[in-house]
Amino acid sequence: MTDTDSNTLDRALRATRARATGGLSPHSAASAWMDWLSHLAAAPGRMTALTQQASRIAGETALALAGRSEGPQPAPGDHRFDHPGWALPPFRAMKTAFLAQEAWWTEATAEIRGMRKISADRVNFMVRQGLDMVSPSNFPLTNPEVVEAALKTGGRNFVEGARHLAEDSARMIAQQPAPRPEGFDVGKDLAVTPxxxxxxxxxxxxxxxxxxxxxxxxxxxxxxxxxxxxxxxxxxxxxxxxxxxxxxxxxxxxxxxxxxxxxxxxxxxxxxxxxxxxxxxxxxxxxxxxxxxxxxxxxxxxxxxxxxxxxxxxxxxxxxxxxxxxxxxxxxxxEAGELMLFVDESQIAFLEDMMWDKGYLDAPQMAGAFQILRARDLVWSRLLRRYLLGEEDPMFDLSAWNMDATRMPYRMHSEYLRGLFLENRLTAGRxxxxxxxxxxxxxxxxxxxxxxxxxxxxxxxxxxxxxxxxxxxxxxxxxxxxxxxxxxxxxxxxxxxxxxxxxxxxxxxxxxxxxxxxxxxxxxxxxxxxxxxxxxxxxxxxxxxxxxxxxxxxxxxxxxxxxxxxxxx
Structure with missing residues (x-):
């Protein structure tokens, strides 16, 4: 096998893996976890402080469950627990315990002296994604809003949710985009300035x-x-x-x-x-x-x-x-925000191989990268309303535009990611x-x-x-x-x-x-x-x-x- 053949084989295999992971490099994630774990293991003072904080949070949670304190509260902008049912047992206990876990993990994944800041940010991001996924607000029996809807409709919300899930799954398997919403046609309802x-x-x-x-x-x-x-x-x-x-x-x-x-x-x-x-x-x-x-x-x-x-x-x-x-x-x-969590040599090489295989970065992959930055609002909240509450997605002009995504050509997107995001050449004089x-x-x-x-x-x-x-x-x-x-x-x-x-x-x-x-x-x-x-x-x-x-x-x-x-x- 020639060097060209072996390189082509490797790129094809990486492209296959990239499609399976949605374009996210497992090497970048693994290196961040190793960086965090190795520095945490060498910091007994930090581990002691985290243990003490866990005890303190457990005590505060117990007081909150006994009604003697408010306990941890959602962060500003977190609307998962707005429904009044979260103030009632047993949902109050679930919410309090979950928010206590969030508070502890936020401190646990903070930067440790000596580790790369990007590693701390990535670990914190991945932990937040995992916690958002297992939030009690995402499950039918632990969300009072879903329980209330089921009682009011006689379970009709689950029937509608199953229909939505079947429709979305069929489109995903067929790799078909969502249908254009009625009343938001380009040239008729949108983009109509003469x-x-x-x-x-x-x-x-x-x-x-x-x-x-x-x-x-x-x-x-x-x-x-x-x-x-x-x-x-x-x-x-x-x-x-x-x-x-x-x-x-x-x-x-x-x-x-x-x-x-x-x-x-x-x-x-x-x-x-x-x-x-x-x-x-x-x-x-x-x-x-x-x-x-x-x-x-x-x-x-x-x-x-x-x-x-x-x-x-x-x-x-x-x-x-x-x-x-x-x-x-x-x-x-x-300082380009959380998008930088997806930018390093391993991640870009992973994306490049995926684009090399198809000739472009597909629209759903681009949209997915932006959605994951606000997964709480753009992913889990939508799944709750669509599949558990059985509600249709609210549609307005901006959301219709947001569905109309575009592709990125392979070479341009690679040059943009490397030259601007990774190497910051424009303001570095290069x-x-x-x-x-x-x-x-x-x-x-x-x-x-x-x-x-x-x-x-x-x-x-x-x-x-x-x-x-x-x-x-x-x-x-x-x-x-x-x-x-x-x-x-x-x-x-x-x-x-x-x-x-x-x-x-x-x-x-x-x-x-x-x-x-x-x-x-x-x-x-x-x-x-x-x-x-x-x-x-x-x-x-x-x-x-x-x-x-x-x-x-x-x-x-x-x-x-x-x-x-x-x-x-």
């Missing part, structure tokens, strides 16, 4: 939206969404459409709609997404509008590739960007474009950077680090909500707030915690703040809206928005 596809290559379609005002700002706006999502999260049902609001404000708006790559596109690279994506879109926008400068907005990883493109343009003396907006977009990945290193500090265009308070994908302190690696004019806004809900902060919605700060060129860096204490929250949506900021960073000139496409320049309208790529499955 416009035309005015440019298309094999990587993306460019949508230009129909103007809604008699005059428009001289500078158009190009939106770069993440390639791990369908673009229409920014054009949901009309009241929640950020794109529709921008058009109504008098901006000429263009949006990239990425293709859903197949195995034939496995060699698409990160550079392809920059050069044949962002840069070709920018050129098309300028040909159509004849505007010398363009506002650019990137969402999530769209913000990352936009920042890369902007830095390369600045290095080359290209000043066509009037401003750069990053919505929950990271440029530094050293990310090169066309053979030369780029630097974010070269960008002179003003920045508008948005972070969201409860973001588990792009934590706001990580997003904030754009302020550390740039020198120019920067406005940072921190809004309530999570990665998607915080961005979709529609004006008029209750319980919304944001903080806003401005760093002029030349001012010293302020760390995120200090920034937080010095900027008080303001009620309302951040959208009007951004609209005003875009207008302030424009020339102030307004004119007749440009045509949809420019046929004489070889860019005629191709089809009505939302185009064809967004419908690819």
């Amino acid at each position: 416009g035309q596809v005015v440019y298309r290559n094999d990587l993306f379609e460019l949508i230009q939206y129909t103007p809604q005002t008699e005059t428009v700002h001289a500078e158009p706006l190009l939106i770069v969404p993440a390639w791990i999502m369908k673009y229409y999260i920014l054009d949901l049902s009309p009241p929640k459409s950020l794109i529709a609001q921008l058009v109504a404000q008098g901006f000429t708006v263009f949006a990239i709609s990425w293709c859903n790559p197949t195995a034939e596109q496995s060699e698409l690279s990160l550079e392809d997404y920059r050069r044949r994506g962002v840069m070709e879109a920018l050129e098309a926008v300028q040909v159509i509008t004849r505007a010398p400068r363009v506002h650019a907005c990137g969402y999530c990883l769209g913000g990352t590739i936009l920042a890369i493109a902007a830095a390369a343009m600045a290095r080359d003396g290209d000043d066509r960007l009037a401003s750069v907006t990053l919505l929950a977009g990271q440029t530094d990945f050293s 990310f090169s474009v066309e053979g030369r290193v780029i630097a974010l500090k070269d960008i002179s265009a003003p920045f508008f950077v948005l972070g969201t308070e409860k973001d588990h994908i792009a934590p706001w302190r990580s997003v904030y680090k754009t302020a550390l690696f740039t020198d120019g004019d920067l406005t940072f806004v921190l809004t309530s909500g999570g990665h998607n809900g915080g961005v979709l902060s529609v004006p008029g919605q209750p319980h919304r707030h944001f903080r806003q700060g401005h760093r002029p060129p030349g001012r010293n860096y302020m760390d995120p915690d200090t920034w937080l204490t010095r900027h008080d929250p303001q009620d309302g949506s951040w959208w009007p703040v951004w609209f005003d900021w875009l207008e302030a960073k424009s020339t102030g000139e307004r004119g007749t809206p440009p045509p949809l496409g420019r046929a004489e320049a070889g860019l005629p309208p191709l089809m009505a928005a939302p185009g064809s790529y967004v419908l690819q499955t």
